[in-house]
Amino acid sequence: MLAIAYGCVLIAAVLPxxxxxxxxxxxxxxxxxxxxxxxxxxxxxxxxxANAAHLNAFEAFAPFAAGVILAQLAQVPADRIAALSVAFIVFRVLHGLMYVGNRHALRSLVWVGGLACVVALMIMAMLRAGMPAS
Structure with missing residues (x-):
């Protein structure tokens, strides 16, 4: 499952x-x-x-990659990391398509979806890091 998340990090790195x-x-x-x-x-x-989508994709990459790494280090279940990573990529591809298609309201909506995936990864990592070792 982590291979899926790592593949999504690669896709996010290439997307710009x-x-x-x-x-x-x-x-x-x-x-x-x-x-x-x-x-x-x-x-x-x-x-x-398209140039603006390119710059925004670079801006989104670091928090996403950090979220995946933090979630893995905190031992968040791999299936959750993978699911959020795939969702992030879907949102980011849609974001770029909405940007290039000049669909600003939909672009903002899918941007929020991608951000929610990153925040969820980081919150899950934070919560797992605070749990006592079993």
Whole structure:
């Protein structure tokens, strides 16, 4: 079961690059000499929205990875860690799709779902860490 959670950490680590690939393929011909200046010049909404999804995916990665590690260290049952990890990935993929599709209300809703998964992992770790050893 932990292999599923670890696979989800890998997916979450790679997900930002999916969104940036969409950003770079949606604007004018990509120029790698100065990528940030290139992105700043883009007027194609899809490019800018995909770039924002890319940045948000990076922001979400560290808390998620920490939540998985903390839950494992605290010996939270592996099936719970795996279930929350899969749910997090589903929410994050939907988040990026809603971002690129400019569906701001749904994007915020699925963002909350992903955050809830991270918070649940951390709370379960905290509660298990406070339990006496059996």
């Amino acid at each position: 690059y999916l969104w940036v690939a969409i950003a770079k393929s949606s604007g004018e011909r990509y120029n790698n000499r100065n990528p940030r200046a290139w992105q700043a010049r883009q007027e194609v909404p899809r490019s800018n929205l």
